[in-house]
Amino acid sequence: MTSDHGTPAPLETAAPSGSRVNDFVIKIANVNGTGSASANGLLMKSLFRMGIPVTGKNFFPSNIQGLPTWYEIRVSGDGYRCRSGQVDIMVAMNNETYVEDLAEVAPGGFFFYDATWPRDSQLSRKDVTILGIPLAGMCNEHFDQARSRILMKNVAYVGALAALLDIDMAIIRQLLNETFASKAHLVDANQAAIDLGYEYAQEHFSCPLPLRLEAMDETAGHIMIDGNTAAALGCLYAGATVGAWYPITPSTSLMDAFKSYCERYRVDPESGERRFCIVQAEDELSAVGMVVGAAWAGARAFTPTSGPGISLMNEFIGFAYYTEVPIVLIDVQRVGPSTGMPTRTQQCDILSCAYASHGDTRHILLFPADPHECFELAVAAFDLAERFQTPVMMLTDLDIGMNDWMVPELQWDDGYAPDRGKVLTAEQLAEMPDFHRYADVDGDGVPWRSLPGVHSNGAYFLRGSGHTERGTYTENSEEYQRVLDRLEHKFETARNVLPAPVVETSADTQVGIISIGSCDGAVREARDLLAGRGYALNYLRVKAFPFADEVDAFIASHRRIFVVEQNRDGQLRRLLLMETQATRQQLSSIRHYNGMPISARDIVEDIGRALSQEVAA
Amino acid sequence: MTSDHGTPAPLETAAPSGSRVNDFVIKIANVNGTGSASANGLLMKSLFRMGIPVTGKNFFPSNIQGLPTWYEIRVSGDGYRCRSGQVDIMVAMNNETYVEDLAEVAPGGFFFYDATWPRDSQLSRKDVTILGIPLAGMCNEHFDQARSRILMKNVAYVGALAALLDIDMAIIRQLLNETFASKAHLVDANQAAIDLGYEYAQEHFSCPLPLRLEAMDETAGHIMIDGNTAAALGCLYAGATVGAWYPITPSTSLMDAFKSYCERYRVDPESGERRFCIVQAEDELSAVGMVVGAAWAGARAFTPTSGPGISLMNEFIGFAYYTEVPIVLIDVQRVGPSTGMPTRTQQCDILSCAYASHGDTRHILLFPADPHECFELAVAAFDLAERFQTPVMMLTDLDIGMNDWMVPELQWDDGYAPDRGKVLTAEQLAEMPDFHRYADVDGDGVPWRSLPGVHSNGAYFLRGSGHTERGTYTENSEEYQRVLDRLEHKFETARNVLPAPVVETSADTQVGIISIGSCDGAVREARDLLAGRGYALNYLRVKAFPFADEVDAFIASHRRIFVVEQNRDGQLRRLLLMETQATRQQLSSIRHYNGMPISARDIVEDIGRALSQEVAA
């Protein structure tokens, strides 16, 4: 039969790959500003509710309305969280991108488009089944307001997919009820759109497709959440009370979430008094300055930002390092250099954060791999910053921060109390007429600090200029060096107290992978694929800088290590060369930096080739 | 005899070291704001004119008036230019620091102070000859204005030293005539002060001291100049026409010098029109922004700064890297982190400059070792910046920039023409309706550029956001990556075109030293001293980053290498580990970072110990 829309498609011929359950990728091509987000959310949530592991990745433009945007949902019964690297079902809602969208579909896949307008004949592809549904047409008939016609068109394709993939309609209904709890008319409108799509598909196609869904029980105890929200919850639970920020993609939603949670949990119902203070600064220099001031005054304070913000914060980061003020920065990395691609992902600020600011400076960095770790490490960031009285930067990225990830439910131990580190009380200070702010009294390189407003014995002068162990101004070589050397000692003390790397040395092999952050999912799948090809690889994922001894141990016990990261210059590899015993020969670089989240394929090809050459040689 | 001032000192007893000619250190301790600078200059110049190699180092406070300041003159017939690490003659003009100043004198040395006021008995030291001259007293008798009394006191000690060290009085006279050319009365006043000191010394002490001077012919063809002035001359000869800056110690005098030379050589005598434009910016973000704008518009433009300025310039540096605008930055390094010690020296911005700005960025760095190289490399900086269309940073330091060094006369080849790199003319553009700003048309990674105002075919949009080879906006992975990969290619092209390292592999040994910038003098003297102890070491001094192949070759051919640098974190060593074949085992770190210029001793001790242990082992 022809692949014109209407008549059922001869799936056998066009889908040689045959039937596949709970293991394929749906990609929705749309135009931004048309409210496709809620439809995509509805679609993904319903799969999640069916107990099937899913991940959703949003590829949107750095603009507000009218440009192409894509949403990619990977259905993976095996629970793989990264991009698979191929598209099986394309929902093409944007005729501007029909051609490239069709080209992206894997052989045997499906191309599903809005057939309200006659389709461009160029579109046909022998190895792809093309399904057309007059979505706009149906919605224009059924709805009268212009806006709802646009919105419902998107909801309608969810209905169609429900039929084609066998999504549980009860779950969709349930989700609509929850989403529009109070507004019944919206529930009905959306349900109507769902039904339009559903019924049309049932009528015109042989449903379900060979790529289909089956309920499982793999999502229990999990949630779907983005890293910025999770990090914001971490800041809430860490007891951060001052947040200063300047809006910048992709970090903006982090402070939005923190704000709304504070408004929910920290406003006195009677008085309306607020137990937090969030300041929108005029730029990042000011935002970090506010955080320095607040932290110095005793509050837990933080600022979320992205690359350009880190560059602007450089001077203050060095100030906080040298004056030992516990500030927390969250860098949601995006594609650099400069303004780069604000809505694409990369891990390109590793080096600039590790040594941020002029002069001899080194900083504690934390590297979460997913939203769950964003929550945990955000809490840790504040404890570590105060314990070591130094800047702590958590580096996430756009992929983690703005996409919905399926992760285990966040846990909280009510026994937790913030670790304020060495802060002197009024009583202690009263006993201490000769307080030395910068002396190493305990031999761990960490001095004691005092907060303003507590006791006059604690008064000292915080200065970025040369200072003695008492905090007084100096230009004396020995006095200066004593403080600088202690800072190095303090950094060493921190090394093995930081979150430990994740090590998986199951396999008895001399070959391994070291990776970081959001590469984790792709690395895990790649290891399975390589194992399938007979290459077993051990794995270490760094969670913090400076690197713990385990990192050196792992390096020492592996002949060859592939360093997988998402930047051009192999920044993690460089850091390992500087800060561990690793040699260049040992560390091969696998770099992916085109702005799209890394997939297992990006890794498997390179490693496979490298290892096969080894064998050959 | 007693060491009270007045009666001749029994030099034999107090000066066991016996007589030394043209090889000792004079240090003058004074109070800043008392005009000691000119007296010290006079003293040093007169030795220089006697044909004796000298270096002067100024240790001044970060304040304007009333604090201790020191000036150290090393007299070295052998031509060593670094600090010797000991003081033989202390001229103590500041009773606030008498105690520490006396303590600093080497056994057998001399302590020369103003005996107008009875001296503190604590001062006596058996192994040091103490000479008192009532300088203030004599000057108060002889001069009547308060100000000239203070000033002349300083000139008077020059007179005394002239007697004690046997300085050629004719030369002093000559210098006074030159300095105060037009103002005869000043010549007389100064000469009078000289005579007061001279005659008093002749009368009361057995002159000359066993530490004395003898005319030589070792300074012919040389000049005494500071690095900031030399760098300013480099900018003048390079044809830089726009300078933007924000004052910061120790870089301020660089722009001052550039300005005065421009006013001397670039102002039309008739019209008074100026062929340059210097803008004092409101801060460093603005200064570098102006340089970016000027360079983009076609002028050779630069900004001098120091560490804090580099931190503030980070965002724009990344912008210029990615948009390929040829800007020149001169970082006169001072002690960090943060404000640090603005009037002390360090080499602590190496790492932060090499990778300045967020995202994947790497920059061309130049490392002059003395004022002579400041001149040469400043010129090179502009040629390289335009040839490779990227930021070039020249890293000097306070020691080079603000101290007077004896260096070979600056040479100029009138055949030189600025290398503007690949700039398209109006004619070329007229033939080029489809100009691609960011395409690699020649295979060397360097694109062609067009200047505003030249031809409409050359019009393009300079943007720090993702761009195609045509310079148009993109969020497309491939288009983005093509430009980013070319940037890396361009950087590789530059590698072996940059100023080559200075290599001295005379000795047939597997042990070597790699060093940088102002360490050079100390390293050279250290090599001689170590050779004396039987340790011959080869030597490589890097002059540029990225490192040329010679650096890898040197590393490959040496079993053990000592990396000598002036910072805490071994930044050059880290850079070598990242960017060359060097292994950690190979590179031992010798770090000196207390703010004082490194001396041969600081190196010899460590290397000597390390090597003797090797033998032992």
Added chain:
Amino acid sequence: MSFIRKPTVANSRLPKNALGLTRRDYEGGMSTLCAGCGHDSITAALVQAAWELELVPHQVVKLSGIGCSSKTPAYFMSQAHGVNSVHGRMPSVATGAGAANRDLVCLGVSGDGDSLSIGFGQLAHAMRRNLNMAYVIENNGVYGLTKGQFSASADVGSRAKRGETNVQPPIDPVVTAIALGCTFVARSFSGDKQQLVPLLKAAIRHRGFALLDVLSPCVTFNDHEDSTKSYAYTRRYYHPAIHADFVPPAQDIKTAYDHGEAMPVELHDGSRIVLRKVDEGFDPSDRARTIGFLQDAAKKGEVVTGLMYIQPGQDDLHEVNHTVPGPLHSQPYAGLHPGADGLKDLQRRYR
């Protein structure tokens, strides 16, 4: 090297200016802004003004920072060079470009966030230097590109789309510019092309720093009820205080203004701005009174527009510096240094 040729299409039927260029020759790439965004109307006005002024496209440089507004230089005069600087730092880049080549016609387009938040310091200092440029603020009271946070120009009581109400006093770029000594200060509205085009022409021709604050509603994030920067609000409280027309050197005022008391202000190149007051309590040469006038109007919530202050004849950056005519990069190299002999000579004092 070698580049591919691409044929250029001539559009013959459209009206041409003295340079033989049509309006289309002053247009740029396709806008990617939201349909109805005020910024696009300002782009159209800029095209009109440039065409009428007969600007030579490649002599013009378009500069901006980051933001929806800062994207617009890509949407006009594609034959002119442009810079999308880093956020808030365009004034310094413009200063450098202007310093390097005084012949360039320097045109800045920015937003209220780019200019009044992160960029306020640089903007103030560019005014102080009386840099020769026209600087347009496309003012919508929000950060559009980052989805609608309040900017420093948000008015007290204005409600954001997300619900919160602004309580911080706004920075009024016009009042501030006048207080800072800016030599040309005007306000207009993206919806009033009649007023905007002549003001743009005058701003471009003014030698020195010309600030033009143009209200430019953000249809997506700040065009709702209770917003004081919406189309509806602006139209409702719109108060043109003075008409300003631009008259090129050649043309004679008489012919241009047969009636109405007109006050011509002569510019450096002989062109004039002809002012006609609508509002008596107002004098565009008296700083303090204008500020008072504006602040009283602000209390009433009025949006006063027109040429608020002008002071021609004040030296610009190059007049202060006595810079040679022409681009500095075209200065013969020989004139920039004293050569080998000069170097020998000047080193005497270092001996």
Added chain:
Amino acid sequence: MSFIRKPTVANSRLPKNALGLTRRDYEGGMSTLCAGCGHDSITAALVQAAWELELVPHQVVKLSGIGCSSKTPAYFMSQAHGVNSVHGRMPSVATGAGAANRDLVCLGVSGDGDSLSIGFGQLAHAMRRNLNMAYVIENNGVYGLTKGQFSASADVGSRAKRGETNVQPPIDPVVTAIALGCTFVARSFSGDKQQLVPLLKAAIRHRGFALLDVLSPCVTFNDHEDSTKSYAYTRRYYHPAIHADFVPPAQDIKTAYDHGEAMPVELHDGSRIVLRKVDEGFDPSDRARTIGFLQDAAKKGEVVTGLMYIQPGQDDLHEVNHTVPGPLHSQPYAGLHPGADGLKDLQRRYR
């Protein structure tokens, strides 16, 4: 840990304030500034004001940027915490400190370079937030610490020690602050302690941002002839426009002012500033007129001093935010998060 004890000396004979503290208890380290530097006189005035206001030293935070002026917080109130921030960024640090602990008495001391050049943007935005602090600019028209370059407050025609004459219009912090809506704006002179001390007290007690521009000659780089910021020039053209006295809550005005028409301005804590005009053409509650007055005076080269503008009762940063009383770091941790159950609960919507 263990620290060495050091005996503290009590100076019994000196007069004590209500807290039993003497002036000496409000002093700091030895100044390292040049003999005669105006900044040292301001330090003395600050000591006097703090002592008279009976400030609890450790409740005060002293903040500054970088510069000779910014060194001065080390020279008073050694029992108060202090911050020497990075150059020009003190306002943001003060904002953070103030945000974290509203009980602190926030006192900023800066220079004209630190505040009007590199720091102008931050200063403007701190004013806009009406941060509760007193901000003193020790204004000498130059960058002292870097040896005398002109700053943004240098007057047109003022000659530098090295000879060049300034041609760029100055940024007048008082005019700019008024234009930006600052709620307390005053100018004084380091040489007039009579006027300075009460203004400092009023500025410290004013709730909101109080800007105090104090002319403070740099004897080393800007006190020569042809300098408009010298002692001589300032004394010569000195023009106090209005007297301002500070009266603490308890005290009764009558007793304080038997004669002369006094206008008392009540502050949030019941204390008052009593103004007595010297100059009729002047009203410290009318922004525009004050600006006009100042600009006319500036034309005559006059140095107008006094409390130029005051607007009490405007919400400060915390009143806007409805922040709880007391330091945020003393909020019980339990009240900052909903605990394990709350976490379980709120995650429902992520399923």
